[in-house]
Amino acid sequence: MYAIIDCNSFFASCERAFNPELMDKPLAILSNNDGCVISRSSEAKALGIPMGAPLFKYKQVIAEKNIQVRSSNYSLYGDMSERVMKLLEKFSPEVEVYSIDEAFLKLPTSNDYQTLGHTIKTYIYQCTGIPVSVGIAPTKALSKAANNIAKKFPKKTNGYHVIDTEEKRIKMLQWLPVQDIWGIGRGNTKRLQNKGAQTAYEFTQLKDDWVKRNMSIVGLRLKKDLEGEPTIQLEDEVQNKKAIATTRSFEFTFSDKENMKERIATFASRCAEKLRMQDSSCNIVMVYLRSDRNKKNESQYRASKVxxxxxxxxSTLTINQFAQKALYEIFKPGIKYKRAGVILMGLIKTNALQLDLFKNEDPKHKQLMNAMDVLNEKYGGRKIKMANQDLQRTWKMRQAHLSPEYTTKFSDIITLNCDTI
Structure with a gap:
């Protein structure tokens, strides 16, 4: 049997875990620079706050309905995610981290999966304060559907649902619309609806050769998974990315080259860190710049250089050197820049590098990069930086509603005042 554990309103739940005053209150989490809503509590959803809602358009509604607002606290969310994933290993040695708030488990044989679902849900909440929904079924696709039921009907299911009989499987498939099938995609949804399949059950009734011809082998595997045949297995390892990017909007617009040089250096440094984390090297560096498109009265400019x-x-040093070169070629004075990015492409495994007789990396760079990574991992906060980076702040974003980094910053650790008797 497979299980998927999905953290409910994860970002909002992380905030509530350390601030009980937010419990049962409508809460919205904002994107970088407090631009738009990227996560909502169930109470905020009920008040009509849509995903992606621009903050400036909903300020009056937020004030009138007393909706609490918080800036994205990714240090906190990332740490809480890691804690949840680590706790799940108690229930199975086979855990696939699917996203920051979801994970698949391959469960050992049990005589009572209902009790197991309840135990997982209770244990995660007791240890972290994060509420989760649990779906358990014979395949990954069916477990995802079971999780949908657990989230859709929390009072009836108590947050967990098990598909362990053929009757439950058929009933679920007849209830599930094709557009809500895990991994189906918009193109295949339209294709199936045009074929007359409106539900997951009707999808499973289509012939295999039609599905394979129109939806490829991936669609056929999904169909088999919904039929109860475990065809989609747990991923053994996270697949390396084919491109690595670091892009950000700025807290304020910049017109001077020095600020832009610092931002590009920081983005290049982060890209290089990600590159080394997956043991890859890059052959191509791309830098792009954008003006503020919302300021129609200002000069607009978009440019990129590969x-x-x-x-x-x-090497962070080498990647930054060429990123700075690209910046110099596309930087235009007088423009108020609001966004920039560095993208690394042409990735190959570092241990498969083809050396050149005349042009190769300085061998000292490898030792230096290793030392930087070890120290930054040990002390956190990217203490070791290049000289042209801002030593105080890494991500310069507007975060007017930022909560403390309770679990990753000593100065933000919660303190208790205990009166002696």
Whole structure:
């Protein structure tokens, strides 16, 4: 049997875990620079706050309905996610982290999966304060559907649902619309609806050869999974990315080159860190700049530059050198820049580098990068930086409603005042 554990309104739940005053109150979490809503509590959803709602358009509604607002606290969310995933290993050695708030488990044989679902849900909440929904079924696709039921009907299911009989499987498939099938996609949804399949059950009644011809082998595997045949297995490892990007909107617009150089250096540094984390090197560096498109009365400008490197590298110093070169070529004075990004492409495994007789990485870089990564991992907060980076702040974003980093910053650890008797 497979299980999927999905954290309910994860970002909002992380905030509530350390601030009980937010319990049962409508809560909205904002994106970088407090631009729009990226997560909502169930109470905020009920008040009509849509996903992606621009903050400036909903300020009056938020004030009138007393909706609590918080800036994204990714340090806190990332740490809480890691804690949840670690706790899940208690129930199975086979855990696939599917996203920051979801994980699949391959469960050991049990005579009572209902009790197991309840135990997982209770244990995670007791240890972290994060409420979760649990779906258990013979396949990954069916467990995802079971999780949908657990979230859709929390009072009836108590937050967990098990599909362990053929009768339950058929009933679920007849209830589930095709657009809500895990991994179906918009294109296949339209294709199935045009074929007359409106539900997951009707999808499973289609012939295999039609599904394979129109939806590829991936669609056929999904159909088999819904039929109860475990065809989609747990991923053994996270697949390496084919491109790595770090892009951000700025807290304020910048017009001077020095600020832009610092931002590009920080983005290049973060890209290089991600590159080394997956043991890859890059052959191509791309830098792009954007003006503020919302300021129609200002001069608008969009530009990008791609540079092919003379050799593949994972060195922060080398990547930043070429990123700065790209910046110099596309920077235009007088423009108020609001966004920029660095993208690394042409990725290959570092241990498969093809050396050149004349142009290769300085061998000292590898030792230096290793030392930087070890120290930053040990002390956190990216203490070791390049000289042209801001030593005080890494991500310069507007975060007017930021909560403390309760679990990752010593100065933000909760303190208790206990009166002696």
């Amino acid at each position: 540079i092919t490197l003379p050799y593949a590298t994972d």
